Amino acid sequence: MHEVFLSPEEINRRLETILPTVQKPGRYTGGEINQVVKDWQKDLTRVAFIFPDIYDIGMSNLGWAILYESLNQRSDTLAERAFVPWADMEAAMRTAQVSLYSLETKHPLAAFDIIGFSLPYETLFTNTLNALDLAGIPLFSSERSTEHPLIIAGGHAAFNPEPMHAFIDAFVIGEGEEVIHEIVEAYQAWRRSRSSRLALLQSLSQLAGVYVPALYAAHYHEDGTFSHLEKQFERAPLPVMKRIVPILPPPPTHFIVPYIETVHNRIPVEIMRGCTRGCRFCHAGMINRPVRERPVDEIVSAIEQALRNTGFEEIGLLSLSSSDYTHVLELVKTVSERFAGKHLGISLPSLRIETFSVELMDALKDSRHGGFTLAPEAASERMREIINKPVSTDQLLETARAIYSRGWTTIKLYFMIGHPSETLEDVQAIAELCKKVLAEGRKLIGRRARLNAGVSTFVPKPHTPFQWVSCDTTDQINAKQQILKQTLRDRDIKLTWSHPEDSLLEAWLSRGDRRMSEVIYQAWKRGAKFDAWQEHFSYQTWLAAFASVGLDPAFYTHRPRLINEAFPWDHISTGVRKKYLAQDYLESLSGQTRVDCREQCFACGILPTFAEMRTQNPGDFWKCPEVSPKSKRGQPTLQPLEIPIISSE
Amino acid sequence: MRIRIFFSKNAAMRFTGHLDLHKTWERIFRRAGLPLAYSQGFHPQPRLNLACALPLGFTSQAEILDAWLEYPMPLQDVQIELDRAAPPGISIARIEVVDQKEPALQTQVSSSEYIINFLTPVSELDQKLSEIISAESISRRWRERTYDLRPLIEELRRLPDTQAGNASVLALLAAREGATGRPEELVQALGFDPNLTRVHRSRLLFRE
Secondary structure: OOOOOHHHHHHHHHHHHHHHHOOOHHHOOOOEEEOOOOOOOOEEEEEEEEOOOOHHHHHHHHHHHHHHHHOOOOEEEEEEEOOOOOOOHHHHHHHOOOOOOOOOOOHHHOOOOOOEOOOOOOOHHHHHHHHHHHHHOOHHHHOHHHHEEEEEEHHHHHHHHHHHHOOOOEEOOOOOOOOHHHHHHHHHHHHHHHOOOOHHHHHOOOOOOOOOOHEEEEOOOOOOOOOEEEEEEOOOOOOOEOOOOOOOOOOOOOEEEOOOOOOOOOOOEEEEEEOOOOOOOOOHHHHHHOOOOHHHHHHHHHOOOOOOOHOOOOOHHHHOOOOHHOOHHHHHHHHHHHHOOOOEEEOOOOOOOOOOHHHHHHHHOOOOOOOOOOEEEOOOHHHHHHOOOOOHHHHHHHHHHHHHHOOOEEEEEEEEEOOOOOOOHHHHHHHHHHHHHHHHHHHHHHOOOOOEEEEOOOOOOOOOOOOOOOOOHHHHHHHHHHHHHHOOOOOOOEEEOOOHHHHHHHHHHHOOOOHHHHHHHHHHHHHOOOOOOOOOOOOOHHHHHHHHHHHHHHHHHHOOEEEOOOOOOEEEEEOOHHHHHHHHHHHHHHHOOOOOOOOOOOOOHHHHHHHHHHHHOOOOOEEOOOOOOHHOOOOOOOOOOOOOOOOOO | OOEEHHHHHHHHHOOHHHHHHHHHHHHHHHHHHOOOOEOOOOOOEEEEEEOOOOOOEEEEEEEEEEEOOOOOOOOHHHHHHHHOOOOEEEEEEEEEEEOOOOOHHHHHHEEEEEEEEEEEOOOOOOHHHHHHHHHHEEEEOOOEEEEOOOHEEEEEEEEEEOOOOOOOOEEEHHHHOOOEEOOOHHHHHHOHHHHEEEEEEEEEEEOO
């Protein structure tokens, strides 16, 4: 049973001849400053974090970096990294029989105790299978024994874990900062107990925020729709509530500094988590509630330390909606004064469409060369009300004037097509709005004014008010894109769009049930990998995979859904009630908007779920109202309205 | 203050290319907290100047970097701070102060000496070396252009075998602007696979 793996020395020896033959060999060497190398002779719990895309992409992700730094502070644990090789390196590794290895010590992944996959988006699913295969680890959870590493996964895509349920032993739902330590400790206790793999899975299921799919069975109706999930282990939780941290822990400051160019070669600092705006299409906005802010001094001191540790020349101040960070002006002023003259680029993405955002960016200086990005998402007032992003066109144009007049020559506008009830007129409005914005620029700075319009296609994501919505068909998407391509013929307008097939794949994978596992497996067997990469993605491969399993892809994407349909992800709770989502969806259909929930609580469900946590952590860094201790609490004042059960059509 | 840093680039950084090495040095100075000077203008660039690009995959004991500091500092302090901030793969041999008026580093380099170690046994190496040396011209193609490799080879001789028993060759190749001899081209001209060699830059020679 116990396979013999290559030693690090042997892997290094084989890499000698492989690396000169591949593109960007620096992706595969490790050895960067701030990587953590611990002694394998010691009896440590060995954890490998793998971001299942290439190094260039994965190194820019903050998720694993937080956990890597945190776990490596434990004296009883080591944490290393792996990414997946690009096609040329994969071929060379398979030929030379080099299995997937960790960058720090070149140990094969199969020699680790725990492997943690980052799954921030669904198009990494086939790469996850490929990584397991390259590591020589059985793909299916049911085929792994006590000799194999425990395979865990987390990230935004894990909020609907079902499509990957067959491959992952345990999912972390929500924030990993605390629970990763509990997982390590549960693993250590299980090792000492020398009990079965099932015992390990059962003990993991008792940790808050951990979902172990093997402990449940799925049932379906005769028409193929999902019915319910049934526990196979009495103490398994149902539903599985996501995990959050009450207070954001101090940000990581020992980032690994790549020797080669990566996508975001910078220090990422999360200034706040969550968003109060309630855009109805937004997955991140729904699953990351409640909003928790970091104090300014903690952010500034983290930047100072990280600059000393890394030497990076760029900082990214990250959040879902930077303008809504309570102390954003103070933060921007402090950062620009403290680091003046240090030739530092500071980016503040996700700004609201208002002139205040321009003032913020202006204070940061040095950030003009990237263009100024705004995301109106829709162009007609009607559409903006439906998606609950009510920004008037006048306000957008005023913001555009402020941007062009303060030295930026390029404005980037992000839109989505395919919103519910969208008509061709709503799409035409996108093109008209782009022209209007550029016209403002031309009035102010003449022919130097540029406009980039990025138009993606809406995918109705689980756990959002739009989870009941069906996707546009490829014909509909093509027709809408055609309007944009025809109307936006201007040498100063650059239009980019997403391929309709890419959006459908994203929808299948994010909305899938347990049967999707077999589709993913069949697609991988037919060569699917790097589905997020145009040069690799093959729509036909996926259609063939669906056909081989006997499933209809349209079932997942184009079918109208009843408001009381059970979803395959209903057992995963974000703390936001399904009733609340349904009510918000129905309001959307009648064009009603909801204000920022800092102004009025709409009782989404977060507060009752985390009431004890909120009571113990009073203060205005949480953007939910304070909760009085249980003993003093009367009837909840915020009752969600009862909603009628109706058809979505 | 203009300083000249002599350093080696070891195995850990073999696969960091010229532009990325430049970025690595900028970050070393930033970690070291030294007052690295930046150019004026809209997109200020760090004032760093590498002598001669080292091809990807090669190691070197003869790399040279010129750097400008905003104000003078004791060299010893500079070296201590840089040593502390250097990543695995870079080690600093020595630092000198250079006259501000000296011409750019790249224009002063004339040739580069390489030691080429073969990782696998090679046949008839001596004979192939003498054929190269006695050739009048060696026509080769590089990036769609035909050129003569022979005049770029200034010295070529066999070295004693390595401890592992592999053949080793010393090559002194031109490294002037517009006239650069490439070790992998030489290896191919010898009839061997460059991927089965390890190349190390042992010296950089300056113009008289």
